[in-house]
Amino acid sequence: MKVVVVGATGTIGSALVYALQNDHEVIAVGNSRGDYLVDMTSEDSIRELLKSLGRFDALAITAGSVAFNSLQAMTLAEWQQGIDSKLMGQINLVRYALDALSDNGSITLTSGIIAREPILKGISACTINGAVNHFVKAAALEMPRGIRINCVSPTVLKESTAPYGDFFPGFIPVPASTVAQSYKKSILGIQNGRIFEVE
């Protein structure tokens, strides 16, 4: 199976590439390193990427950022970051990938635990992750040619405990290798419209 991983050099993305590479052809896409580069905040960059990739069987997106700040301090530019990157970046990748995906292919997006469990300074993450989950639920009902779409919503990663752990009191961190298995389930399984919560 030819699997395109957008965010392949990130913590989850590299764990996913590792989990797939023995049995599948993995195309690594990053914003600064990889087989192909993309700026996921740019519709033009996404269109160019999809022109270059040819046909493939699965798209997994393990990229997309949001800003962290309190509601009262967060600027419009900080709100815009999550909208341009994690929300519309993923949606635009889906829009342009649909024509390139094989029949019965799959798409796997990423949201995150902050949608269901708000944290300090996490208001944009809660809002945007909630939007991504809802997008997937609705998009699953419109997928053509047997294509499926799911979302992985992981808790804080074990690998991120040092920088971010204090923002996740009482959350049990999960290693990226465990989170990667949910993407594998989405790519190789039969589920559609599911939010895989990993915690």
Next chain:
Amino acid sequence: MKVVVVGATGTIGSALVYALQNDHEVIAVGNSRGDYLVDMTSEDSIRELLKSLGRFDALAITAGSVAFNSLQAMTLAEWQQGIDSKLMGQINLVRYALDALSDNGSITLTSGIIAREPILKGISACTINGAVNHFVKAAALEMPRGIRINCVSPTVLKESTAPYGDFFPGFIPVPASTVAQSYKKSILGIQNGRIFEVE
């Protein structure tokens, strides 16, 4: 109580004004008619509105639009409509209203049933309404000075059955006067962080 209704000339807004006006001072805000005007897609227009309003006890937003189209046909501009209007329009009104609200005041936003029940061409509505619901859940945990925030998520209105009814097969329409009661519950009650589903 001084209540600011943004969207006061719309179907829900005018029902809400009617339900409040005998017992409260209602300030009607619209985009083309009302005591005050606002373009809720413009941060500048929202800032100007809030400068003019003075202090008030409750903000209810019954405005905000999204585009309706299929996932494959929907353009980036159509996605942007829901983001600028129903999502960031409401969030920006909250951001700027916080300083103007009295202690123990309230904010009531609007999402909609398509967040939980996708319909044909409703992918943006599902995504944006889901985002608004998640914003309210997180924002309730950050409200200062006893201010509360809730959201009303109504089904299709009886008054909208003629233009939109075919998109809501099997949905039982509810009159705007019934929906208005949920805003009243949010404004005059003690609930916080609630999504009031009206169907």
